[in-house]
Amino acid sequence: MASTIAIPESTTQAPQRLSHLRLLEAESIHIFREVAAEFQRPVMLYSIGKDSSVMLRLAQKAFYPGPIPFPLLHVDTGYKFKEMLAFRDSYTRELGVDLRVWRNEEALAAGANPVKLGTQRCCGLLKTTALLDALKAHGFDAAFGGARRDEEKSRAKERIFSFRDRAGQWDPKNQRPELWNIYNGRIGPSESIRVFPLSNWTELDVWHYIHLEQIPIVPLYLAKERRMLVRGDSLIPVEQSFVKSLPGEEQWVRSRLRSLGCSPCTGAIRSDADTVPKIIAELVTFRSSERANRVIDHDQDGSMEIKKREGYF
Amino acid sequence: MATLIPASSENSQNGQQDAAFSIEEFLWSEQEKDLLRLSTAGSVDDGKSTLIGRLLYDSRNVYEDHVRAVTRTTGGSAQASIDFAQLTDGLRAEREQGITIDVAYRYFSTERRKFIIADTPGHEQYTRNMATGASTADVAIILLDASKGILTQSRRHVYITSLLGIRHLVAAINKMDLVDFSPEVFARIEEQFTALVAQLGDANVKVIPMSALAGDNVVERSTRMPWYSGPTLLEHLESVPARHQLDGTSFRLPVQRVIRPGQDFAQQNFRGFAGQIAAGTVHVGDRVVALPSGRQTLVASISTFDGDLEQASSPQSIAITLEDEFDISRGDFLASADDPPQSSNALEASLVWFDGKPLDSRRNYLLKHAAQTVGARVLAVHHRVNVQTLAEEQADRLAMNEIGRVAIETLRPVFFDPYLKNRTTGSFILIDADTNATAAAGMIRGASAVERRGAWSELEETAFGHKPAVLLAGTALASSLEEALLGEGCAVVRTRSRDPKLWRALESVGVIALVEMPEEEPAAGARLAHFSAGTDREPELLLSRSFEDAEPAASAAEVLEALRRKGVLAEKGNG
Ligand SMILES: Nc1nc2c(ncn2[C@@H]2O[C@H](COP(=O)(O)OP(=O)(O)O)[C@@H](O)[C@H]2O)c(=O)[nH]1
Numbered sequence: 001m002a003s004t005i006a007i008p009e010s011t012t013q014a015p016q017r018l019s020h021l022r023l024l025e026a027e028s029i030h031i032f033r034e035v036a037a038e039f040q041r042p043v044m045l046y047s048i049g050k051d052s053s054v055m056l057r058l059a060q061k062a063f064y065p066g067p068i069p070f071p072l073l074h075v076d077t078g079y080k081f082k083e084m085l086a087f088r089d090s091y092t093r094e095l096g097v098d099l100r101v102w103r104n105e106e107a108l109a110a111g112a113n114p115v116k117l118g119t120q121r122c123c124g125l126l127k128t129t130a131l132l133d134a135l136k137a138h139g140f141d142a143a144f145g146g147a148r149r150d151e152e153k154s155r156a157k158e159r160i161f162s163f164r165d166r167a168g169q170w171d172p173k174n175q176r177p178e179l180w181n182i183y184n185g186r187i188g189p190s191e192s193i194r195v196f197p198l199s200n201w202t203e204l205d206v207w208h209y210i211h212l213e214q215i216p217i218v219p220l221y222l223a224k225e226r227r228m229l230v231r232g233d234s235l236i237p238v239e240q241s242f243v244k245s246l247p248g249e250e251q252w253v254r255s256r257l258r259s260l261g262c263s264p265c266t267g268a269i270r271s272d273a274d275t276v277p278k279i280i281a282e283l284v285t286f287r288s289s290e291r292a293n294r295v296i297d298h299d300q301d302g303s304m305e306i307k308k309r310e311g312y313f
Numbered sequence: 314m315a316t317l318i319p320a321s322s323e324n325s326q327n328g329q330q331d332a333a334f335s336i337e338e339f340l341w342s343e344q345e346k347d348l349l350r351l352s353t354a355g356s357v358d359d360g361k362s363t364l365i366g367r368l369l370y371d372s373r374n375v376y377e378d379h380v381r382a383v384t385r386t387t388g389g390s391a392q393a394s395i396d397f398a399q400l401t402d403g404l405r406a407e408r409e410q411g412i413t414i415d416v417a418y419r420y421f422s423t424e425r426r427k428f429i430i431a432d433t434p435g436h437e438q439y440t441r442n443m444a445t446g447a448s449t450a451d452v453a454i455i456l457l458d459a460s461k462g463i464l465t466q467s468r469r470h471v472y473i474t475s476l477l478g479i480r481h482l483v484a485a486i487n488k489m490d491l492v493d494f495s496p497e498v499f500a501r502i503e504e505q506f507t508a509l510v511a512q513l514g515d516a517n518v519k520v521i522p523m524s525a526l527a528g529d530n531v532v533e534r535s536t537r538m539p540w541y542s543g544p545t546l547l548e549h550l551e552s553v554p555a556r557h558q559l560d561g562t563s564f565r566l567p568v569q570r571v572i573r574p575g576q577d578f579a580q581q582n583f584r585g586f587a588g589q590i591a592a593g594t595v596h597v598g599d600r601v602v603a604l605p606s607g608r609q610t611l612v613a614s615i616s617t618f619d620g621d622l623e624q625a626s627s628p629q630s631i632a633i634t635l636e637d638e639f640d641i642s643r644g645d646f647l648a649s650a651d652d653p654p655q656s657s658n659a660l661e662a663s664l665v666w667f668d669g670k671p672l673d674s675r676r677n678y679l680l681k682h683a684a685q686t687v688g689a690r691v692l693a694v695h696h697r698v699n700v701q702t703l704a705e706e707q708a709d710r711l712a713m714n715e716i717g718r719v720a721i722e723t724l725r726p727v728f729f730d731p732y733l734k735n736r737t738t739g740s741f742i743l744i745d746a747d748t749n750a751t752a753a754a755g756m757i758r759g760a761s762a763v764e765r766r767g768a769w770s771e772l773e774e775t776a777f778g779h780k781p782a783v784l785l786a787g788t789a790l791a792s793s794l795e796e797a798l799l800g801e802g803c804a805v806v807r808t809r810s811r812d813p814k815l816w817r818a819l820e821s822v823g824v825i826a827l828v829e830m831p832e833e834e835p836a837a838g839a840r841l842a843h844f845s846a847g848t849d850r851e852p853e854l855l856l857s858r859s860f861e862d863a864e865p866a867a868s869a870a871e872v873l874e875a876l877r878r879k880g881v882l883a884e885k886g887n888g
Pocket of ligand 1: 356359524
């Protein structure tokens with residue numbers, strides 16, 4: 001099954017130490033250990049994406065040589081790319097971690113899909129509701145998530161320990177001040193926290209760490225010739241697409257995905273980046289580029305893509 | 314009023330850059346970078362958002378779509394203006410809508426360094442946010458409006474940075490354009506500011522004249538202030554030493570967790586004490602002391618996923634194995650045997666009070682320090698600091714956003730260094746045991762001479778012939794344990810409730826609460842959660858036998874034995 005796992009190829013000698021990344025790593029490991037020690041039933045939300053891959057490696061490091069003392073939870077919307085699921089299954093099996101998968105079967109049986117419901121309601125049912133149900137059903141009291149503060153403005157204020165009330169809701173007025181590396185993990189019955197061990201990592205840090213540590217990632221991140229529906233600026237992966245192609249729109253395009261979402265709602269970009277260093281190069285040159293038109297959408301959830309896409313439905 | 318840049322400049326330069334970019338060189342230079350944490354403080358409208366926007370923009374850390382979102386094209390001209398404040402000011406909208414005002418973290422990097430900015434709003438009531446941002450900062454940037462000079466609020470900002478132990482201050486004297494770039498105005502403010510800092514401590518100060526709006530001395534050197542020969546803000550930030558390079562104390566490791574992989578692994582007898590090194594360096598073979606036991610041994614190995622290390626330093630996260638088998642659990646310390654941390658049940662500390670409910674010296678709090686949480690109460694409030702005048706005022710309580718000096722008593726000893734020596738071993742938070750709110754942050758000054766108040770309550774002193782306790786056990790063990798404890802004459806209440814509030818309530822009336830947990834492994838024995846004695850949420854395993862050992866189920870007699878060792882039950886007399 002190893003063929004589903006892309007081992008990033010490095011074009012440089014991976015150095016042993018990298019100070020700022022090692023600092024971030026040490027901080028994240030400390031967070032993992034605090035949560036494992038202070039909570040009864042932690043779980044790691046595993047999205048199969050690059051941030052999850054990094055979290056998983058950090059969790060391995062935190063408890064080495066012991067096993068990761070909590071399960072992984074994948075909320076499967078039913079619309080994930082086949083390559084993602086194949087990667088998920090082979091990689092978690094290889095690592096011997098305890099993977100739980102949760103789907104909102106009820107909504108799927110009722111035919112929930114982004115065209116019928118609109119992306120927002122579809123995400124609400126298949127992602128948010130499913131997640132809350134899963135946390136409740138398992139009685140998880142702490143859930144690790146891979147969100148980073150650099151993702152968008154509203155995330156910039158998120159705590160590392162983010163408190164959730166009995167309904168699983170986030171109350172911005174009720175967040176605890178967080179000083180030094182002392183985390184207040186005390187909760188009442190049915191309350192829980194989300195924990196963000198990658199809070200202080202940037203997108204570049206994540207890719208650089210993947211490169212240094214040779215962390216396996218889903219091959220969809222790497223450029224190759226893929227079947228795409230080309231319309232205007234958008235590249236729509238043909239897999240599970242709800243968009244009807246017009247004659248000539250389906251083409252082979254050298255492309256890759258920047259973020260892994262559900263196949264009907266994730267756009268691809270034209271790219272030659274078929275190694276991790278090339279992805280980093282792409283990220284860095286786009287960033288320092290002053291060309292307004294070639295901006296990478298910085299939104300990890302792909303909501304920009306989704307918005308763009310809604311016009312096609 | 315915003316800077317004008319030609320809209321067409323967006324199209325220039327970049328083809329060149331793409332071609333010249335070498336990923337190998339880039340990755341190589343990335344690995345050399347370290348991390349510097351900054352906090353900011355300023356009064357409203359001093360130009361903080363503009364400054365941060367400038368810093369990010371001029372150091373090319375802003376995505377184009379963000380820039381476009383805050384760029385206005387005026388009239389039909391080819392001139393577009395960027396509102397730098399809008400670039401980063403996620404807080405502004407909130408301020409206007411009157412909702413939460415909070416610390417926001419931003420990230421940028423240069424060729425030399427990565428930076429994390431804790432951007433804290435500068436308004437009166439936000440002492441809490443400033444303290445939060447400053448707690449992790451290596452450097453604090455304090456903004457001053459050149460046309461206004463030093464304000465009462467600037468005093469408060471300097472005071473909080475000194476309280477939180479920031480060693481490097483930068484005074485950004487902003488809006489120099491409003492005072493015609495006058496060297497005299499600058500010199501006057503510089504002198505006053507330096508004097509203020511000297512009055513409060515011995516932090517290093519750099520005072521820089523700038524105009525954030527036009528970018529003078531932020532990243533680019535100003536051509537309009539030739540009389541200033543010092544560094545620009547960014548140049549200075551690139552050269553300040555980071556805190557982790559300064560940690561001077563001897564080795565300290567708060568134990569977060571004991572790692573025991575069990576039978577499946579080659580290292581069958583592996584017992585790793587895992588934690589993030591809080592200070593100093595440790596080598597294999599070093600003599601260390603385990604606290605609170607005080608027993609000494611040698612470091613056998615320093616274990617990490619990436620292989621064993623010969624030595625490790627703060628702030629690395631590692632696991633240590635020892636030559637001798639000691640009973641060490643979460644919350645304990647491993648430290649240099651030659652130079653261990655201080656130990657005390659009574660602490661002198663500065664407190665920043667956060668909670669809406671003021672400090673109440675009759676109440677018990679939970680004090681979280683490094684990896685241990687202990688019961689605590691305030692013995693005395695020595696004074697409150699008036700953050701406007703910095704005068705010490707008499708007080709017997711602290712309200713929200715107030716700062717004061719107190720004596721605190723803890724149920725178990727705390728192993729600490731003075732905060733100014735080490736932030737990690739010198740800091741704590743107080744948690745309200747009823748609401749779980751983070752009520753205050755504390756900086757330890759030293760051990761306290763204030764007399765302790767004696768018993769926490771009569772009940773704590775084995776009023777019923779035993780101490781109150783909460784025991785967690787599997788169903789079978791719970792049954793035999795209940796019998797055994799009743800046989801000892803103990804007051805036992807058995808429950809299946811998982812509500813820690815109930816457990817705590819039972820404990821507070823002095824009984825032994827026996828919590829039946831059907832899923833508990835029989836071999837695991839019972840676990841002891843001793844709330845008023847303030848343990849962590851992970852209850853302590855009473856028998857050092859673990860699941861993996863696959864030994865026969867723990868017996869009630871063994872658990873009673875363990876409870877005697879822990880002092881919950883009185884030792885059996887010899888008669
Ligand atoms: N003249 C002048 N105005 C400035 C300068 N820096 C900021 N300002 C203006 O001061 C006002 C407040 O700036 P802002 O960054 O929002 O302040 P904040 O409240 O501290 O974040 C805005 O109108 C800015 O344009 C400067 O260097 N010179």
